[in-house]
Amino acid sequence: RYVRQLQRLQLLFSPTAADSRGARQFVEEAAVDFARQHPDVVLYVSPRTGLAPVLVAEYLNGTVREELIASRTSEEIKQLATKLAGQSGLDIIRIRKPFHTDNPSIQGQWHPLTNKPSALTVQGPRLQPK
Amino acid sequence: MVLLSVPLWLRSRLTDRFWRVQEVLKYARHFRGRKNRCYKLAVRSVRRAFVKSTKARREKKRFLRALWITRIEAASLEHGLKYPAFISNLVKSQVELNRKMIADLAIYEPKTFKSLAALAQRRRQEGFLAALGDGKEPAGIFSRIVHHY
Numbered sequence: 001r002y003v004r005q006l007q008r009l010q011l012l013f014s015p016t017a018a019d020s021r022g023a024r025q026f027v028e029e030a031a032v033d034f035a036r037q038h039p040d041v042v043l044y045v046s047p048r049t050g051l052a053p054v055l056v057a058e059y060l061n062g063t064v065r066e067e068l069i070a071s072r073t074s075e076e077i078k079q080l081a082t083k084l085a086g087q088s089g090l091d092i093i094r095i096r097k098p099f100h101t102d103n104p105s106i107q108g109q110w111h112p113l114t115n116k117p118s119a120l121t122v123q124g125p126r127l128q129p130k
Numbered sequence: 131m132v133l134l135s136v137p138l139w140l141r142s143r144l145t146d147r148f149w150r151v152q153e154v155l156k157y158a159r160h161f162r163g164r165k166n167r168c169y170k171l172a173v174r175s176v177r178r179a180f181v182k183s184t185k186a187r188r189e190k191k192r193f194l195r196a197l198w199i200t201r202i203e204a205a206s207l208e209h210g211l212k213y214p215a216f217i218s219n220l221v222k223s224q225v226e227l228n229r230k231m232i233a234d235l236a237i238y239e240p241k242t243f244k245s246l247a248a249l250a251q252r253r254r255q256e257g258f259l260a261a262l263g264d265g266k267e268p269a270g271i272f273s274r275i276v277h278h279y
Contacts, residue, residue, distance in 0.1 A: 105238035114240045115208045 005060050005088040009081060013053035014068040019070035020053040026074040034078060038085050055080065059089025198229040205236035209247035211254075219250035222257070223276050 011031070013023035027045055035043045055077070057065045065084065069077050108114070131245035151169050157179070158165055158172040165175040220227065225246070227235075236243040249272065256270025 107239045107241045109206075110237050111242045115244070 003060075004038070004040045004085065006038075006041050006085045007058045007060055008043045009084065010046065010056040010058075011053075012046055012048050012051070012056065013069070014049050014051070015047045016049070017053070022072045022074050022077055022118055023053045023069055026077045030039060030074055030078045036072075041085055055084070057084040057087075061089040063091065065089075106129035174222060195229060198233040201233040202229060205233075205243055206247055206250075209244060209251075211247055211251060215254055216247065216250045219253040219257070220246065221251055223253045223272050224277060225249070 011023060011027065013020040013027075015024070031043060031045060035041070053069050055069050056068045057067070059065075067080060068085070069080070072080075152175055155166075155169065155172055157176045160166070161172070161175055161179075165171045170188075199213065202216065206213055206216040227246075232243070232246070235246070253270070253272045256273045259270060260273060
């Protein structure tokens, strides 16, 4: 069954600063709907003064992602929150290979002696196969 | 009222210069010499590095295919077959494995590769018999595969 990788979303904004206006509108209008639509994500809303408004997302594998929401509208913050809710906590870098195995070899990896006759099979003038 | 021209005494200063320079230098950190420190040299080197990496994506496909072919040739020579004979007989037996998979099998699955080499060898012998044996003996098993294309 699907397990949402987003653990908690912390919305830190200032109650008076101008760039937190979108965050305040989000909290008034859309935060409760967002929390209802994503029941397995915990949404913390805490006002703090003096610093830029930020949305902190923490994932089940421990990664913490901070996104600045200064001077953004409530709609954009909602879209950003849904995007973060759909992500997993893996780092966003280029994936080198789209596949991975822990056991690449089943028959035993090739080494220089795989296709050579062993002491059990070698036939020489004096050596007999055992 | 709308002002359409900025007065000449209004000056604005660039405050972002550090970060604009760092955006370029971060791609040059592993270079050799002064190109990894000095912006003027780094700009040229970083641009050339990007251009080379874009063009090299086409070369990479050719390079990897040559690598696979080398590995398959080495592996099939261990079993007494040359590469052209191996590949052509596999294709005639309708085994549609690409070179990447055959090379991976040769490394990680040596017994499977040995059986593929034996299949190709058998098909080769049947081909010789069909060409030289004048059709009195029944045609071989692996050469009677129905081709679905």
